[in-house]
Amino acid sequence: MILKSQVEWALHCCAILAGLPDGRYLSTKALAELHGLPKEYLSKALQSLSQAGLVHTTLGPSGGYRLARAPAELTFLDVVEAVEGSGRTFVCQNIRANNPCRPKGFCDSGSCAIARIMWEADEAWRTALRKATFADLGKTLEQEIDPGIWAGTFDWVLKRAG
Amino acid sequence: MILKSQVEWALHCCAILAGLPDGRYLSTKALAELHGLPKEYLSKALQSLSQAGLVHTTLGPSGGYRLARAPAELTFLDVVEAVEGSGRTFVCQNIRANNPCRPKGFCDSGSCAIARIMWEADEAWRTALRKATFADLGKTLEQEIDPGIWAGTFDWVLKRAG
DNA sequence: CAAAATAGGGATACCATGTATCCTTAATTG
């Protein structure tokens, strides 16, 4: 069970968009070059973000993407669910119902205890992702990334942002 | 990103094995019938449990599986990792290294901040699964399952346990 | 001793899904 690579791509793209000045847009082409990714396929991930309402888009030259909310209001969970879907990672097939000792037509009153435990773990994962905002990520990156590369990348992006 | 159905199967099988009296074994055939699963394919899941050392096996008629440890010492995480593997659910492809603004041959000092956040969430998931033991599950099931079905299933299993 | 039942594991086939590319369309900019 491994998350799609599109999740990683979308997270990195949002990290860049979170640093973009208000009102500016960055194109798929620029985001693909910056991360060394196939433009056409990255486009699918960005479309997922758009459909989820996480980013705003404009057409035409100088068009592209910007965040639809403030970085402090955008969480990792938002992005992960936009790309990966919001369904649970554990699907209960209710195989307890196949027990031959059950009377025919017996109906379970509650959910399967095993599924509940798996779903609680799933929820712990989501809670951790929900706590992580792109505002916090921005602060961390600013501290960790080499200052020259940080500034150089910022210039590179601004030169291409419409 | 969805867990294999074999995870669900393995969890249900361990729940049954946890209720088995000491020294008794239950076969793949019985476990498959009890859960309405394809015997040959369920066998692969049980082999994973065996290779991980979670269950003990014997051959011949009256052979099968039993838990290798006390139910209180067996966790959901043990079973999930035995079937699904112990690798992280998020794989970092280090795409930050593709940034064209980087000097050639630049070497990152630490791990990618985005990957770290994803891995922390992954660890929260594992922590929740690590807390869930099959002893606790047994208590829950005993409270929740219809008493008639509970007793009937126990008889059914004992009749087939070697 | 012989027969039956078992776990283990290899080979194979099928299908769903992730990955990737190409193309068309509509909207926007200059």
Next chain:
DNA sequence: CAATTAAGGATACATGGTATCCCTATTTTG
């Protein structure tokens, strides 16, 4: 009008999950 962009459909390919079949070594039962 010409260039550029997001959106989305169609297609192809690789990978991995699902499932079945078969063979072997081992052990219990009759």
